[in-house]
Amino acid sequence: MAAMANAVLHQSPTRFHLVGWSMGGYIAFEILRRAPERLLSLTLISTTAAPESEAARQGRQETLDLASIDGMRRYQAANLEKCLLPPGLAGG
Numbered sequence: 001m002a003a004m005a006n007a008v009l010h011q012s013p014t015r016f017h018l019v020g021w022s023m024g025g026y027i028a029f030e031i032l033r034r035a036p037e038r039l040l041s042l043t044l045i046s047t048t049a050a051p052e053s054e055a056a057r058q059g060r061q062e063t064l065d066l067a068s069i070d071g072m073r074r075y076q077a078a079n080l081e082k083c084l085l086p087p088g089l090a091g092g
Contacts, residue, residue, distance in 0.1 A: 005030035014038060021045040023060055026052075
């Protein structure tokens with residue numbers, strides 16, 4: 001998370017709005033901890049500030065593994081479809 005937060009901070013303007021969704025919320029919390037003065041606003045969607053459970057950690061690792069194999073854009077497209085469409089509609 002620290003490396004991802006550093007990458008976001010390095011690539012972002014001096015002050016910016018930040019949205020963290022799911023695992024991105026963990027990164028957003030790290031950015032908030034490191035550089036709160038840079039955030040104009042923070043929006044968190046489907047995430048938690050609670051410590052990560054073992055099951056959640058395993059799921060996150062599986063997500064990262066899948067993204068490293070298929071690419072992040074392919075993973076994101078499939079995940080958005082799964083999260084935003086009712087069951088049965090995603091398959092066409």
